[in-house]
Amino acid sequence: YLDSYHEVYYSITDRTMKSMCTMLRSLLTVSHLDLSLYGNDEITDVGVIDLMDAIQSLQHLSRLNLNFSRCEKVTDVGGEKVGDIVRARTSLIDVEVNVGRTGISSGGVANLESVRNTRSFHQLKIVW
Numbered sequence: 001y002l003d004s005y006h007e008v009y010y011s012i013t014d015r016t017m018k019s020m021c022t023m024l025r026s027l028l029t030v031s032h033l034d035l036s037l038y039g040n041d042e043i044t045d046v047g048v049i050d051l052m053d054a055i056q057s058l059q060h061l062s063r064l065n066l067n068f069s070r071c072e073k074v075t076d077v078g079g080e081k082v083g084d085i086v087r088a089r090t091s092l093i094d095v096e097v098n099v100g101r102t103g104i105s106s107g108g109v110a111n112l113e114s115v116r117n118t119r120s121f122h123q124l125k126i127v128w
Helices: 016-023 045-056 076-088 108-115
Strands: 007-009 032-036 061-066 092-097 123-127
Touching: 007 076, 016 045, 076 092, 076 108, 108 123
Parallel strands: 007 032, 032 061, 061 092, 092 123
Antiparallel strands: none
């Protein structure tokens, strides 16, 4: 659901992620996005890439909290896309990404951690 803080919490599949991404793109002024896919055993890199493409279009986004914990089908490919978008979105000042118990390897986590070297954030937290 979406509330006044623009938080989204529900479980989806790669197929339904496309619909959610269409909805996200329509939120032109959203500044904070909290998305938890905790324990979702259906989401894969395809869904993560679609999501991150939608997030890229949110021009006013300053705070992003993504929880992919226990989404075991998310791998380095999805993690790399997350890192790419976080690096590219200069409007982001607070970022938290949880990739604990996913299919992201230590190399994928290192790629996410390398975001720290590209620019400064008020807060950048990567949990794995």
